Amino acid sequence: MQQAPEILQVLQGKFGNKILSSDMTALDPTITVAADSIAEISLFLKNNDELAFDTLMCLSGVDYKGSKGETDRIEVVYHLFSMRHRHQIVLKVQLPREEPAIPSVEKIWDIANWHEREAYDMFGVEFQGHSDLRRILCPDDWVGYPLRKDYVQPETYRGMPVAPGKQFVEMAQEGLPVGTDPFREE
Amino acid sequence: MQVEAYVGEEMVLNMGPQHPSTHGVLRLELETDGEIVKKVVPHIGYLHRCFEKHAENVDYPGVVPYTDRMDYVASMNNSFGYALAVERLMRIEVNERVKTLRVIMAELNRIASHLLAVATYGMDIGTFTPFLHCFIEREKVLDLFEWTCGARLLYNYNWVGGVSHDIPEGFVDKARQFLREFEPVLKELNELLSYNKIFIKRTAAVGILSVDVALSYNVTGPNLRGSGVKWDLRKDEPYSGYEKYDFEVAVGDGRFGPIGSCWDRYYVRVWEMAESIKILHQALDRLPEGDVQEKVPKKVKPQKGETYGRSEAPRGELGYYIVSDGTGNPYRIKVKSPCFTVLSALPAMAKGALIADIIAILGSIDIVLGEIDR
Numbered sequence: 001m002q003q004a005p006e007i008l009q010v011l012q013g014k015f016g017n018k019i020l021s022s023d024m025t026a027l028d029p030t031i032t033v034a035a036d037s038i039a040e041i042s043l044f045l046k047n048n049d050e051l052a053f054d055t056l057m058c059l060s061g062v063d064y065k066g067s068k069g070e071t072d073r074i075e076v077v078y079h080l081f082s083m084r085h086r087h088q089i090v091l092k093v094q095l096p097r098e099e100p101a102i103p104s105v106e107k108i109w110d111i112a113n114w115h116e117r118e119a120y121d122m123f124g125v126e127f128q129g130h131s132d133l134r135r136i137l138c139p140d141d142w143v144g145y146p147l148r149k150d151y152v153q154p155e156t157y158r159g160m161p162v163a164p165g166k167q168f169v170e171m172a173q174e175g176l177p178v179g180t181d182p183f184r185e186e
Numbered sequence: 187m188q189v190e191a192y193v194g195e196e197m198v199l200n201m202g203p204q205h206p207s208t209h210g211v212l213r214l215e216l217e218t219d220g221e222i223v224k225k226v227v228p229h230i231g232y233l234h235r236c237f238e239k240h241a242e243n244v245d246y247p248g249v250v251p252y253t254d255r256m257d258y259v260a261s262m263n264n265s266f267g268y269a270l271a272v273e274r275l276m277r278i279e280v281n282e283r284v285k286t287l288r289v290i291m292a293e294l295n296r297i298a299s300h301l302l303a304v305a306t307y308g309m310d311i312g313t314f315t316p317f318l319h320c321f322i323e324r325e326k327v328l329d330l331f332e333w334t335c336g337a338r339l340l341y342n343y344n345w346v347g348g349v350s351h352d353i354p355e356g357f358v359d360k361a362r363q364f365l366r367e368f369e370p371v372l373k374e375l376n377e378l379l380s381y382n383k384i385f386i387k388r389t390a391a392v393g394i395l396s397v398d399v400a401l402s403y404n405v406t407g408p409n410l411r412g413s414g415v416k417w418d419l420r421k422d423e424p425y426s427g428y429e430k431y432d433f434e435v436a437v438g439d440g441r442f443g444p445i446g447s448c449w450d451r452y453y454v455r456v457w458e459m460a461e462s463i464k465i466l467h468q469a470l471d472r473l474p475e476g477d478v479q480e481k482v483p484k485k486v487k488p489q490k491g492e493t494y495g496r497s498e499a500p501r502g503e504l505g506y507y508i509v510s511d512g513t514g515n516p517y518r519i520k521v522k523s524p525c526f527t528v529l530s531a532l533p534a535m536a537k538g539a540l541i542a543d544i545i546a547i548l549g550s551i552d553i554v555l556g557e558i559d560r
Contacts, residue, residue: 135231
């Protein structure tokens with residue numbers, strides 16, 4: 001088992017200026033790395049015998065826009081865990097909000113395939129080298145990236161109202177009958 | 187006509203989205219060669235209800251009912267994990283009564299959830315009787331929940347800093363009575379289904395999941411333990427006082443075939459119910475006095491920061507990644523669903539299987555689509 005500062009030291013020794021910053025006092029110690037080197041750092045973390053990060057617990061996108069004290073950016077966060085040594089670390093990558101792109105880690109942890117598809121679906125992050133990058137939760141022809149902070153919900157999808165409830169609320173407020181109720185007394 | 191090599195009739199078969207054995211609304215695209223499945227492509231998202239987007243627009247306590255609706259057969263465990271994660275972010279330590287009550291509810295819900303899993307798995311394979319036995323017992327657990335918090339399925343029970351209701355008077359006795367009644371039924375159920383010759387033939391050498399594949403796909407919970415990995419967050423990273431309970435971690439042992447088979451995964455669940463009974467007896471014995479809402483904050487406003495909290499839900503490790511920007515609403519919540527990860531491993535497990543075995547494999551990983559699609 002290795003503590004987070006030791007993991008950071010190993011990474012700094014190996015990758016030098018690719019390690020941009022770190023926060024060792026956070027609840028979950030975090031290391032921010034350069035976007036273009038995430039795949040090689042991940043591969044090293046997995047194959048190094050001392051570190052052996054064999055599981056990717058979670059891969060999340062986060063959109064920072066207009067948040068107080070934060071620069072506008074998209075972050076991809078990797079929560080790693082080593083089942084062999086039972087230690088964990090968080091890797092972060094910062095991307096521009098316009099056309100974010102980053103190497104895929106699908107070849108390193110199989111689960112990244114679906115997590116990356118989800119991050120693509122929700123934030124529009126392009127994972128370079130991904131074998132099957134398409135939407136996973138939203139329909140294939142959905143427009144926009146819903147979890148972005150500036151996302152505007154479309155009025156209709158294929159001619160269907162996206163939020164039909166709103167319409168019914170308005171109808172009820174105006175006293176119009178919603179649907180045809182056979183037991184409704186006139 | 188010259189036949190060079192025997193090739194069966196190749197076709198693409200759609201299983202689902204409306205199919206009883208897909209356990210929800212899931213579509214599997216099967217590329218088959220005769221009866222052999224060459225490739226499986228799961229299509230998910232039919233139950234996507236924008237949990238993560240909703241969560242950004244309500245306050246922290248308001249997220250709890252949404253978490254209930256993810257894995258709707260184990261709601262207690264969902265809100266439990268969420269409450270733990272937010273409490274970690276806010277540095278709240280709840281009192282012993284709350285901890286013990288949460289353990290009681292989580293384990294009762296684990297029993298109810300595993301009963302459903304075992305029951306429907308039996309049905310998938312083609313036996314109906316265990317289903318009825320399981321549902322009679324599950325009903326009793328739901329009655330206990332209803333008595334405590336008024337709801338039978340979606341409880342809104344584990345709040346940030348406490349629980350919504352203290353248990354009613356007489357609950358401990360009723361719970362003990364349930365355990366007394368349930369123990370012999372579990373034994374009977376085990377003899378009825380686990381060692382049934384047909385059941386073993388259908389499951390024991392099917393859907394082998396090796397440890398390497400499981401780790402790479404981050405398969406967790408009973409599915410990982412079925413492959414022989416002794417890893418249980420309740421034991422290895424104890425939370426909410428689990429370190430004080432004496433129980434075993436159920437693991438598969440490959441008794442009727444290669445380790446990591448459908449039978450092993452199924453049996454881990456049966457075994458875990460017995461362990462939950464043990465935990466429940468101990469928790470009911472030691473239940474301390476206290477105010478269950480002592481630490482519930484008036485306004486939940488965690489300081490700026492983020493955390494990844496994980497807990498052992500019946501289907502595996504449920505993770506909440508919560509980012510707080512210091513306001514009353516979460517800035518971002520991402521849920522790592524255990525069903526999501528295990529379903530993504532399905533193509534690896536099902537390659538080369540028979541069509542009928544896809545049902546057996548899918549049933550054995552015990553997924554709830556509400557949690558996958560969120």
